Amino acid sequence: MPASATDPTRMTVAEARDALAAKAVSAVELTEAHIAAMERTRALNAYVAETPERALEAARASDARLAKGEGGPLEGIPLAIKDVFCTEGVETTAGSRILQGFTPTYESTVTANLLRDGAVALGKTNCDEFAMGSANVTSIHGPVINPWTPAGSDDRLLVPGGSSGGSAAAVAARSALAATGTDTGGSIRQPASFTGIVGLKPTYGRCSRWGIVAFASSLDQAGPMTRSVRDAAILLGSMASFDPKDSTSVDMAVPDFAAALTGDIRGMKIGIPKEYRIDGMPAEIEALWQQGMDWLRAAGAEPVEISLPMTQYALPAYYIVAPAEASSNLARYDGVRYGLRVPGDSLLEMYENTRAEGFGREVKRRVMIGTYVLSAGYYDAYYLKAQKVRTLIARDFATAFDTVDAILTPTAPSTPFAIGEKQDDPVQMYLNDVFTVPASLAGLPGISVPAGSGADGGPLGLQVIGRAFDEETVLRVGGVLEDAAGQQAAEPPRIA
């Protein structure tokens, strides 16, 4: 008998739905098991706010609906929510001191959609401050520990990736059936790769950004973090919606994403971008990528080499565009309407004191870079230049998709590294997102699927990038990789 038949924290979302429908488990039992798991794994620091009472109340309501034969697509499913989603009545900090004590009086559209469909929110998960980071080490709540840190390696704890590191750790450690994340340059996909789970960044515009603490508005996108591709499809179906409150939300039908998981990729052309073979790429990443091509070929698809010539310019363009938008978005934190206020002798001093004490070092760096590149005399040289390069990057992808149906790349350039590493030089940390940022700049959907592990035992993911609003192909190809890799059952050492 598989462990999932007896332990509700080992189920996938799809299995839990079936178990609930068959009355093999109740929503309260499912929720209680995850509350216990959340408590047992507190050392990971994945959750920054636990809401067990609210979760149990919601689970009881779910059981009542299920008993009447009612209930939504996620009825009774316990989820973790990244702490950048505004949650009515539950503190929302985005990992920043400047937002400590902020309790939203409204619910973000994405989380409201999940609750409407019956999901049970277990609590809020840790993340890099304002989602700025690739290791979950910039949070005011402290770093998150990757559950893949080997037992007995307490002097060298691994990062879960970032910025959605708490969500990734919770899903990997089985303290939530699934979680929400947000991805600006890789913040869903890279931590998914680092923790051996599935992470899907939808097309820009697929999920509403309303009620999500903003980092870079032309890049931010919410998405699911799960333990199977099917679960990602199920969650995305609930998270996605047209929302008049987000002017960039796209008014188009939400397909039945799970129906796309036919396993049939025969005849598909899969692009292999030669520019992603970066200098110094570890042999094990190269080998895994090759393995991915072989798996897809065995399933009847045809890997073909493509060229995305602007690839090397994606990261520098991103590190102009994203900080520029962040400097504008974060101007709202001024100590007047919400969050921290540090007094000063004048209004100006109050602003400056509040922001000096409220923002951490990485956020200050990015706000200042953004302020500089948008300032008089530098706008054309930096910001305008970056937006032009961004046009070229999007054009590269558009040209590639004239001939291929999806693109296969590694997700991250390494297995998880240790807390404290790559922190002396910001650019070294930025390089973590070398494979994920290009698709973000072009607004394209991308999924990371666990595909293997490195020599050190750390997980490695492969990324599938698709055409805009073609999450279905991304999921279908991702599902084939998942089946071939057979990593679904892999459990980390530090688990509930």
Next chain:
Amino acid sequence: MSLDKATVARIAHLARIRMPEEDLDSMATELSRILDWVEQLNAVPTDDVAPMTSVAPHTLRRRPDEVTDGRVQGKVLANAPEAVSGFFAVPKVVE
């Protein structure tokens, strides 16, 4: 591009972040390093390229100019560090 301390102090002021004198040097080094790195974009010819203005190829929607929300003063002020008589309160700005 190497930023000097005076430039960093000016950026910090524009960003409304108080930055003590002793932090300016290290911040100048870090910001200069990032700016040096992004300047590789200068190698890309972009004279005939339009800057990206919209990620997805869609035009912004219009809507009727109607009030659809409001009368939630309590909610708006609920998280204010200081609220007085239904307003956000700030240090005195007019003598």
